[in-house]
Amino acid sequence: MTESLVARIASVRTLDRPAVVAADGTLAWSDLLDRARGLARRLGPGTAPVVLYGHKEPSMVVGIVAALTRARTYVPVDATTPPARIARMLDAVRPTDAVLAQPAPPALAELLAARAIRTVALDPLATAVATTDGGDVTTASVDPASWAYVVFTSGTTGEPKGVPIPYAALAHFVDWVLAMHRFVPGGEVFLNQAPFSFDLSVMDLYGALATGGTLWMLGRDELVDARRLFQRLDGAPLTVWVSTPSFARLCLAEPRFGAGMLPALRRFLFCGETLPVGVARELRARFPGAEVWNLYGPTETTVAVTAVRVTDAMLASDRALPVGRPAPGMEVWIAEPDDAHRRVADGERGEIVVAGPQVAPGYLRARDDAAPSPFLTVADGRRAYRTGDLGTIDPVDGTLACLGRHDRQIKLHGYRVELEEIEALLRAVPGVRDGAVVPMERDGRPDHLLAVVVDDPAAPVALPDGGRALTAFVRAALAESLPPYAIPRLARRVPELPLTRNGKVDRSALRELVG
Numbered sequence: 001m002t003e004s005l006v007a008r009i010a011s012v013r014t015l016d017r018p019a020v021v022a023a024d025g026t027l028a029w030s031d032l033l034d035r036a037r038g039l040a041r042r043l044g045p046g047t048a049p050v051v052l053y054g055h056k057e058p059s060m061v062v063g064i065v066a067a068l069t070r071a072r073t074y075v076p077v078d079a080t081t082p083p084a085r086i087a088r089m090l091d092a093v094r095p096t097d098a099v100l101a102q103p104a105p106p107a108l109a110e111l112l113a114a115r116a117i118r119t120v121a122l123d124p125l126a127t128a129v130a131t132t133d134g135g136d137v138t139t140a141s142v143d144p145a146s147w148a149y150v151v152f153t154s155g156t157t158g159e160p161k162g163v164p165i166p167y168a169a170l171a172h173f174v175d176w177v178l179a180m181h182r183f184v185p186g187g188e189v190f191l192n193q194a195p196f197s198f199d200l201s202v203m204d205l206y207g208a209l210a211t212g213g214t215l216w217m218l219g220r221d222e223l224v225d226a227r228r229l230f231q232r233l234d235g236a237p238l239t240v241w242v243s244t245p246s247f248a249r250l251c252l253a254e255p256r257f258g259a260g261m262l263p264a265l266r267r268f269l270f271c272g273e274t275l276p277v278g279v280a281r282e283l284r285a286r287f288p289g290a291e292v293w294n295l296y297g298p299t300e301t302t303v304a305v306t307a308v309r310v311t312d313a314m315l316a317s318d319r320a321l322p323v324g325r326p327a328p329g330m331e332v333w334i335a336e337p338d339d340a341h342r343r344v345a346d347g348e349r350g351e352i353v354v355a356g357p358q359v360a361p362g363y364l365r366a367r368d369d370a371a372p373s374p375f376l377t378v379a380d381g382r383r384a385y386r387t388g389d390l391g392t393i394d395p396v397d398g399t400l401a402c403l404g405r406h407d408r409q410i411k412l413h414g415y416r417v418e419l420e421e422i423e424a425l426l427r428a429v430p431g432v433r434d435g436a437v438v439p440m441e442r443d444g445r446p447d448h449l450l451a452v453v454v455d456d457p458a459a460p461v462a463l464p465d466g467g468r469a470l471t472a473f474v475r476a477a478l479a480e481s482l483p484p485y486a487i488p489r490l491a492r493r494v495p496e497l498p499l500t501r502n503g504k505v506d507r508s509a510l511r512e513l514v515g
Contacts, residue, residue, distance in 0.1 A: 006068050006142060009033075012212040014186035019208070020058040021189075022217040023232070024124035027058045029212065031125075036065035038129040039099065042120055049073040049093045049150065051117070052196070053108070054101025055080070056219045059126035060196055063099040064149075064205070072097075073147040073164070076196035080220075080501055083107035085160055090115055092162045092364040093150055144168035150364065151199050153299050162364030163199075169302045169358045174206045176327040180307060181267065183240070188213035189264070193223070193243040198502040199299045200272045204242040220501075230254050230261070239264050241290075244272040244503035249279050249434055250496070255458070258286035271295040271304050273504050274320070274402065274420060276427050281315045296323035296402055300374070300385045302358040305330045306400050320424060322399040330356035331382075332400055334393055340376055340386045346395035349403065355384035390418075410439050412446050417486050419449075422478070426451055426488075429477040431463040434497050436505055437488060438514055451478075451488035452514055454496060463493065 015030040039062055050072045052063040067074035075093050077086060079102050098112055100121045112119055147164040190204040192215050208215040216238055222229045251257045268283055275294045283292055297304035308324030326332045334350040336342040344350045355378055362375050374386040390403040404420030419437050426435035433456035439446040451474050455463055464473050474491040498509040
């Protein structure tokens with residue numbers, strides 16, 4: 001499995017087809033492979049990690065393929081990452097080389113020099129990489145247990161935690177996705193919305209690499225400028241859409257966003273956060289010929305471990321969409337929150353636990369951390385991971401439903417309140433296109449809830465003007481489904497919900513926005 005993952009990339013036959021398309025330019029497969037071999041020559045063999053610094057430059061893909069060629073662990077670091085955080089990441093992974101798809105700012109250059117990390121600077125298309133003159137670079141033998149890549153997540157203490165993903169875990173994920181979707185070899189164009197430092201990008205990146213397809217990247221300018229975004233999307237040859245649900249919801253605000261804009265689109269693949277029923281419904285209406293898939297999996301379990309195709313029957317209900325059944329070889333169960341080994345009956349709520357070959361071996365931390373590890377070993381020796389997500393397994397069809405995070409469960413005046421449940425109902429209020437719920441604190445504790453809404457200009461019912469009228473309207477709508485203690489005390493409107501660079505709702509920025 002692991003050898004075939006690298007071999008698939010090296011044996012691509014669609015050499016004249018675009019491998020990477022970005023605002024900075026296009027790389028054909030022949031150019032990608034040639035430049036990756038040239039960079040692999042400069043990196044040399046070894047086991048030490050290689051940092052890839054940049055954003056959405058095609059040369060980032062060149063760096064990834066070069067690292068895979070040498071069986072070197074790659075560590076994508078986005079150019080928006082603050083230097084202090086990069087310093088902690090470097091201390092955790094201890095790389096020997098850094099490939100710079102963007103010029104290193106002075107603070108980063110100092111960090112690299114202080115740690116004696118060799119650098120290779122590339123232009124966006126990696127044209128400066130020496131080619132192999134038709135020769136080949138021997139592909140290093142792959143140890144299935146060695147790390148393919150490391151991505152970083154934030155811990156509850158704010159200390160970045162590196163998640164190393166072994167080749168065996170990556171290959172298991174890629175093989176599952178390819179078997180599930182049967183992509184057309186050399187015939188798919190994958191949207192790349194997420195930066196390479198966010199593991200959602202692994203789905204589109206390796207979908208393209210493993211099938212000889214095309215990775216169609218959106219850059220930072222397009223992601224923050226709606227005019228540029230839809231100019232770029234209009235008529236794009238995308239066949240597979242990979243993004244967070246929040247990004248799709250943002251696109252749905254454009255009336256032209258539909259099959260007329262993207263006529264070749266055949267699949268939507270969503271992961272990274274909850275897919276609201278309303279978003280899936282609207283996508284099915286605007287793209288009647290496209291499938292909508294809902295996937296689930298934390299970074300620590302290699303992108304995704306469950307999947308389901310959203311059906312019209314699912315959309316006929318206002319219930320939260322299921323996230324499907326596990327990949328072959330993976331197991332998912334619901335456990336008591338205080339004991340990951342003690343399973344609850346199907347239909348009962350608890351913590352989602354994932355076991356199997358896609359589970360990471362643990363965390364890399366720059367500093368000692370006394371926090372208990374969510375990784376464990378089950379009786380048969382398999383790795384398992386306590387996700388911190390709440391869920392249930394349907395007793396009839398065995399599908400998993402994700403009900404939100406433990407850390408999005410708060411205690412308000414003695415009651416346990418699920419913020420994601422309220423948000424799902426808020427988005428279903430007539431006239432609301434998007435919404436979020438913010439706990440407002442007093443003396444360090446949650447005091448009341450604030451509903452933040454975005455108007456839906458296409459809705460037959462407009463939200464009332466004025467703060468008091470808006471609050472009364474939202475509260476009355478939510479009172480039909482929520483107990484009094486879970487109804488937000490106030491409501492405010494904003495033009496758009498702020499998003500993080502990974503395409504999720506930026507709750508820190510939202511809290512600052514609403515004061």
